[in-house]
Structures are given as C-alpha cells and as structure tokens.
Amino acid sequence: MDSQIELEFKKSKSGDKDERYEAYQNILKVTDQKVDWAYDVWDQLLEDLTHKDNHQRSRAAQYLANLAISDSEMRIMKDFPKLWEVTYDEKFVTARHSLQSIWKVGIAGTLQKEMVMEYMVERFKKGTDEKNYTLIRNDILQNMKNLYNYFNEESIKQTALDLIATVEDEKYQKKYRNIFK
Template structure:
C-alpha cells in the first residue's frame, strides 16, 4: 500500500481548483481529470477499482472540504474521490473520516447521496481494520434505510457494494454479511432483487 506523501500532480491541483470554482463545465472537466488520476484511465469513479497513488494524503483534506461545497456535483465528486483514495492513506485517516463520507450518503440531493454510496465500498480495499469499519457502516446504513429517501435503491447499492468488495478481496465474511442484511428485507420482491446480486454464491 502506498503511504508516502508527495506533491499533488498538476492535473489533481487543476481538478481541485475547478471543483472549488463550482462552474458546471469546470466541474465536468475536473471529473475527467480525476478519472485518469485515481483510476489510471477513463472509467467510473463509483464502480471501477482505483490504483494506489502516492499523493493521496496531500489531497485528502482538500476533498473533505469540498464535500461541503454549494455545488452538489462537486460534493458528489469529492465523496467519490475520497472513496478511491482511501486505500492510499494511512488507515487512521480513512477511519477518522469514514463517517464524513457516510454522512454524504444522506445528501439533500439524492443523486449526490447515491453516487457517494455507490463508491463507498472502495474504503474496504485498504486494511482489514478499515474494511471491518466500512462493513459495520454499511450494515447500519442498511438497517436505517427504511427511514431514508428511496430505501430500496439504497439497500440495493449497499448489497452491490459488498459484492464488488468481495470480488476484489475474496473476503468470505462479506458473503455472510450480505446474507444477514438481505434477510432483514420484509418484501420478498426486493429480497429476491438483492439476492440476485449474489446469485452465484448466496445459496451455496
């Protein structure tokens, strides 16, 4: 795991400045720059596996601050990038701020909240300690989702995030967690939908 702190790449510095500006086209450009910076290619900040980077600590607090931006797209990108960088910062940093990223999954703009939730599984790519904390946070979010907007979409995203993390880590405890959470769903239609994410494993 990369832990050494280095200066920010120019593209990341430009992206942060563009996000701070908040102008629509600049925020879009920042999104493209950050795809290359954290994924090493164009791709999806929510679902694609990030590459380890040596500048994560230098950028971390900048993106924490950006999660309070007036522009909801900027907030969304900041939360997604933090999830991508979590494996590259010291575990104490990821653990310290996991709850801040989790809080963003309740953003007043549902699309922002959902995009952050869909990316949060990447916190689990770091140490086992951070993974355990993430899974506990996911479990809490799943249980309280009945009081949140669009609860079935939130639950589906959590189950999908657990599956993505399982596919990357092979951690069998994630399968059991998914089973336990899916069993909490009272509606058989949605229980079947969530189980479908694990169709090849859930019945073994």
C-alpha cells in the same frame, strides 16, 4: 503531486461541464492505484464534503473513497463519518454516488473494511424510513458484493445474505439475492 494531477483537480471544479467530467474520470482512474500525493488534497476534499455545490460534494466523496488505499496514516478511520454523511445528502443523486463508491474505503485494509461493513449493515437494518431505501439497500448490497469480489471472504457474502433474509417483500428479496448470483 505532479502538475498534471493538480491541473485535473482544477479542471474538475471549472465551469465547463465536459472538462469537469473528463477531469473527474481521470482523477478516479489515477486514484484506483496508490498515489503518493493523497495528503496534498485530503484536507481540501474533507472541506468539499460540505461544499454548497452538490457536484463538488459528490466528487470529493468519491475521490476520498478512492484515496483510502493511499492513506498510510489511516486518517480515513477518523474522517469516515464526514464521508459517510454525504451518503445522506439532500440531493439523492449526490448521496447515491457517494454511497456507491464507499466500498473502496473497505479495500484499504482490514480495519477499514470492518468499519465500512459495520456502517452499511447498520444502515441496511435501520434505514427503512429513508426515502428510496430500497435503492439504498441495493447499493449497500452491491458494495458488499464488490468487497466480496475483492477479498473473496465468505463472511462478507454471508453478512449480505443474512441481511437479504430479513427483507419481507419477496420482490426485493429476490432482486437483492440476484446481486450475489
């Protein structure tokens, strides 16, 4: 890992809000492509998923999701439950930011995509007792839309449409259908 990226990770944990945000944006931008240093930060990011600071948990989850494309050892297959746990964070904004990035794990490969889809389908079906479950469902469907756009696989779209068809509230069913228009 080059010194600039190391510095960005340090800045993303620093006290200055603007500096943290800029570093966060830079790390996300860099990790949108494959990098050769994913394992230099992997274990620390796993640890940060349970950090006392919710911002650290959120950033760690988003960075790990982005780094899945650089995970040649497929560690994410074992570590995904830890990442998924942050999507249930006590701070809803942390949970939501983590959930909204989870689709990026799915673009790392077929096994990763299938795993992410499985988790999301299960949550969509069984998550109605969660607070803000309509927003969570919206995020899940948007993740599926992102995966569909990436892979152009009709089965992803069909899975989402099948889930939408199970929604009893017409208002939300319409809202969710609009994601796939």
